[in-house]
Amino acid sequence: MSPSTDVTLADVDEAVADRLLQLAKRDASPDEVAPPLGGPGWNLERTAWFYRYHRAAAAGLDGPAAEKSWAVFNGSCIAGSVRLRRDPTAGIPSAGTGIWLGRSFRSQGIGGAALDLVLAEARRAGLKRVTARTLSGNLSAQRLLTAAGAALTHDDDGTVLAVVDL
DSSP states (O other): OOGGGGEEEEEOOHHHHHHHHHHHHHHSOHHHHSOOOSSSSSOHHHHHHHHHHHHHHTTBTTSTTOEEEEEEEETTEEEEEEEEEEOTTSSSSEEEEEEEEOGGGTTSSHHHHHHHHHHHHHHHTTOSEEEEEEETTOHHHHHHHHHTTOEEEEOTTSEEEEEEEO
């Protein structure tokens, strides 16, 4: 069975957050997962942010944070995380998305499958548009977003805006 056929999303409770953090520490750069807080590496500030973020996102798109995060599973293995965050400034029901996968789960179709699942969640939530931002040098992310139907706009700041109309 190919990895993309065995990809699921799961709510992030405390136990799943612990597993996500373990994956992030062993298989991802801290900058791919958390903002640059408290200096380089996984420090107390980044770790505290990680738990606060997932606790706040547990309330869902209609909660105070207007955000929902899920763990991405490939079979029984935790592979990373994906999120949706409502964008109240967009003029239509919209959300931004972001994903990170552990290095050992990349280039296997897992990211594309997870993006398809989160776009389905967005449709169920009544959203009409999902956006994402990546770096202009991240060609893998751009291919993944294009395959999901995104229109890409290269910005002068070295980033790329992806827009998927649902």
